[in-house]
Amino acid sequence: MTNNKGSLLRFGVFHRFGHFLIIISFFGLVLTGMPLVFKEYGWAHWLYEILGGYPTAGIIHRICALITFFAVFLHFAFLTFQTVVKKNAGIFWGPDSLIIQPKDLLNILGDILWFLRLGPRPKFETWIYWEKFEYLSLMWGTFVMAVTGFILWFPVQCTSILPVKVAAFVDLPSIALVAHRYEALLAAGFIFTIHFIHTHMLPENIPLDEAMFTGRVSEEHVIHERGAYYERMKGEDQLEGLRVKPAGVFGKFVSRAFGIPVLIIGLLMVSFMLSSLICSLV
Amino acid sequence: MASLIKAFKAVICNKSHKLILFSCLFVFISTFYSNNLFSQENSDCIECHIDPSKCDVKVRVDHVTGDVEIVSMIVDEEAYAKSAHGGEDFYCVDCHADLEDIEGEHYPNLQPVDCITFCHDDPAAEYLESKHVSLMKENGVQPPTCKHCHAGEKSKRDTPRAKDLAHRADTIEKCGGCHEEYYHSYRNNLHGQVTALGHFDTDIATCVDCHGMHTILHSTEPESTLGSQNVIETCGTCHPGANDSFVKHIAHPQYKNIVYYKSAVAAILNIRKDPDQIWSIIKSPQIILTILFIMYVGILLQTFAGFGMHSLLSWLGTILDERKGKDSKHD
DSSP states (O other), rough: OHHHHHHHHOOOOHHHHHHHHHHHHHHHHHHHHHHHHTTSSHHHHHHHHHTTHHEEEEEEHHHEEEEEHHHHHHHHHHHIIIIIISOOGTTTSSSTTSSSOOOOOOOHHHHHHHHEEEEEOOOOOOSSSHHHHHHHHHHHHHHHHHHHHHHHSSSHHTTTTTTTHHHTTTTTTHHHHHHHHHHHHHHHHHHIIIIIIIIIISSSTTTTTTTHHHHHEEEEOOOOHHHHHHHHHHHTTOOHHHOOOOOHHHHHHHOOOOHHHHHHHHHHHHHHHHHHHHHHHH | OHHHHHHHHHHHHHHHHHHHHHHHHHHHHTTTTTSSSSSSHHHHHHHHOOTTTTTEEEEEOOOTOOOOEEEEEOOHHHHHSSSOSSSSSOHHHSGGGGGTOOHHHOOSSSOOOOOOOTTOHHHHHHHHHHHHHHHHHTTTTTOOHHHHHOSSSOOTTTTOOTOOOOHHHHHHHHHHHHHHHHHHHTSSSSSHHHHTTTTTTTSSOOHHHOOOSSSSSOOSSSTSSTTTTHHHHHHHTSSTTTTTGGGGSSOOOTTOHHHHHHHHHHHHHHTTOOOHHHHHHHTTHHHHHHHHHHHHHHHHHHHHHHHHHHHHHHHHHHHHHHHHHHHHOOO
16 A cells, blocks of 8 residues: 555544543443452452452542543533534534434445445445444443442432332332443443454554544545545545644554553453353353 | 457368368469469360371261261361460360360260350340241251351361451351352342452441341341331441432342242233232332343343444455455456
8 A cells, every 4th residue: 555645634632632531441440340240250350459459449440430521521522612612513413423324324235235245335424334333322321331330339329319119119229230230241342342343453454543542544544444535525625634744653652552452451351251251151 | 350360260270161261272373373273275185186197087067058078177276366266265175165174085076066055145045036047947947056157267166256357258158058049149239249359348248237147037027137127227337328218229139030030930921810920020129120131131132243243244345355456456
């Protein structure tokens, strides 16, 4: 692949910082929380002791939860800023939006045809449909985890809102525990397999898609991955505004030095979880 | 004063009085020695009981569970010293009373130690009156003895102290050994998850923290620790401010219990004869947890099957496209 076309800016500092916060807090949450789910297994005991045991691991878990809250706050501040100050409705509807668009349904159909080798891959817009699913499920998942986690953090205060008759049927802490546990399995499993495979470990990106760390993507890669977006940018003469210097050696080194160990920890976690799950079924 | 001396003289001169007086004096003086003259020293016992050539193992049949266990007769002095009975005030023969005044070798099968009569009559009385014991007796089952629950990790003689974390850990396994269903559902709750990871701090509930130690009543009885009279106080020891709604918490969720599903199926099949059966299952707070659990299992399976398939196909497609691209370049 010739790389003479230079790089385009895909993620600004703000979004890269948000992603960094999410990585840090998500790993903290998963590493301190998963041992509780897989409590019968040796690796869970080992991991729990490394992270300080009771109650230190629980405190780390809560600090990471607060970091997640902060990232969510930043995200919603961004959304508010875009809509109120910049009057940018494009983030909610249109080619730049993360909300699923009618065109995405066509893209899904096109992709199914491509899977069956019946046609070329459709040209994608700014966000590919599975990235939208990931974003929306992250939003939903964070909401569920935050609400249930909050109930588990303050069980006495949360139940005191309910009248006794309701509480006798709707046991908030138990419901919260079930939802928190299985939503966590869903989230951790999803991020460590589907997200990793779809963004970082596809044959063209392996081992790491550095776009979220350096913020830059080679133009060649954008044409190949998001053709419709590239053509739209070209048509609207916005391409020059997106052009940036390619990531330096240092930037690439830092993003790999951070990203690859994190990726490996995630894959280790998911293999631990999967093997334990198989053991418990057998 | 003179009359007092006179009386004293009279006592001294009387022969039988003299004997009593001197023996009292002797006993009094003898208490100053750390080596008690009247009971065998622990060291006398330890002398043999640390030597594997002199005493070995014994087969013991647990009269509650009927388990046959092979017990080492070797005393771990360090573990014993740390145990509840390890202080300087205790002698081996205090508990193994049938060995009093026996020197040298003794017969192998001693009487079971009686914890209750001389020392622990207080909790024992509570325990013997508890529902735990009376129900078992009604059903013709031998109730557990003191030593069944209060036993050290290595040996029954290394009785840990009540607040000892090892003892708290042991309690869960001891109760769970008989109450298996409750053990599994406890492990499925947050308290049980943390203790399963090997942390038994006093702020994480084990069985006894909620159900009481000696006066174990059925939780439906109002006087029990979880009955309507005491439940707020019991939960409140760890959760300050516990209220009427909070104490409705289900500490033993059933959604992973196969028996629960079987009873639900039986109730559905029985719906014409006895609609109350299914009604009681629907009215129970367990039903929300069960539905939520089944829903999540469905979501998990669907997500990973769907997206797993998608990742696999994306991989394959990309590789095939790359190969095609290379081929066309060659042409």
